[in-house]
Amino acid sequence: MFIQQLVNGLALGMVYALIAVGFSLVFGILRLVNFSHAAIFAFGAHVALFFIGLEVGPIPAILISMVLTGGVGILIDKVALAPLRKKKSIPIAGLITTIGVSYILQNILTIVFGSGRVHFPAIIPPGGFDFLGTRITSMQILMFGVSLTLMLLLTYLVNHTKMGLAMRAMQQNPKAARLMGINVNSVIMFTFFLAGATASIAGGLISGFYQMAYPAMGVSFGPKVFSATVLGGIGSMPGAFVGGILIGVIEVMAAMFLGSAYRDGAAFVVLILVLILRPQGLFGRKLALKV
């Protein structure tokens, strides 16, 4: 039973990790806590749903959503956040703006799709296999595999490409990066695209797993993902990875062994305990912010 729950937790946690990575990337580049990230995740799920309605098939629909939602990420930055940076506003203005944006996105979804839960079709035919008495479904394998592959791809991109080098430079010293000729705007646009695109895929996977989507799904998953990021260490890719998996596994274990009422609370108890012992998170490093 423990192994079974571990498998369930790993599949779920890996998707949390994928959302957390996008959140973490934006924070790394802009020092911006982007609360609209969870709403973008919900938005991505619904865009996929819309295209599934046009009968293009679930996987093409998710891919189309990936591109469109990535674009929405850029749009949000251009319309609402870039002007704040230009005017050198206080950091909290950006944070509050992202909260505002997430309500606006959720509202748009409610207007188009209604506020209730909508059926989201299975992405792949049901199936799976039994292994030592543990049931592993094909959807779980898909969730785990797609999220892991994308995260490895992102890690490669950040560590071994020119754009990744520019991203790391901005993360470590934005002022110096600009003054060495890095095109800051393209790096920011690219990061928002990546964050939006990965959140959208996660949205498709989660909706496919639960076979439903609803405009407020960002509100239910958001806090878990944000805490996964902080637990692992915000701004750190391995941190987002481990944080996501931990939160996923703890959530499933708590539901199993303590009762389903503990499902959402248990992860936060662990988060608070970890932060008391290690305020920068498991993989984070202390931020020395210079003004």
Next chain:
Amino acid sequence: MAYLSVKEVSKSFGGLTAVGGVSFEVEKGQVVSIIGPNGAGKTTIFNLLTGVYEIDSGTVTFDGKPIHNKPVQDIVGAGIARTFQNIRLFPKMRVLENVLVGMDRKMGYGLLSSVFRTPKFKKAEQEFTQRAIEILGSIGLGDEIHNYAENLPYGAKRKLEIARAMATGAKILLLDEPAAGMNPQESVELMDFISSLKNQGYTLILIEHDMSVVMKISDKIYVIDHGVKIAEGKPAEIANNEAVIRAYLGGSAKDVKSQ
């Protein structure tokens, strides 16, 4: 017209005038130093030249083209790069990567080709890496290319900043207190290196407090105090300038000599 010509440049923050109508000229291949007491506005001048701040009035002309109030990356593209008073490296990157960041602009944005590592991309990457290694070798960091920037000793960090600025393809290097915190031995090495940069055809503008460095390597010195230029001239002229001595020591040259 001079290679770099700064005319009547002013900048104030609120009511405080940080730089008030400063003019100076730099000829190609010269080493020009800007000196002055702490808070005189020297670093502000660097920030105005590199586009960190917009200027309120005046002009900056480089190689015949106005560059003031252009975006930061365009000024780097035009050929002006700098180092920082308080070192601003990328601490968690390798020494080589720090220099490659400086080349980012020249490498062009081929994301797809860098993900799929096309042969063309590999060749370009190899060339840039080779060039980065050359620069690091010339500045004496050839053995450190795989070390992390944060692990370097202080003097080496300052050198790495210069290497990174060179990597942008700059023609003018602005060095903000390059000798700060260096021991006498390192200062001497730095002077030799700056002379070698001059011989390679670089134009250099220095902000520096170490007078032994300034007097030896400068072709021309500008003295700034309270945001205004109070003197300019060759090192020997500046050393005996009354206004300069007053600004630094708060007394007249006579007082200094009589002590």
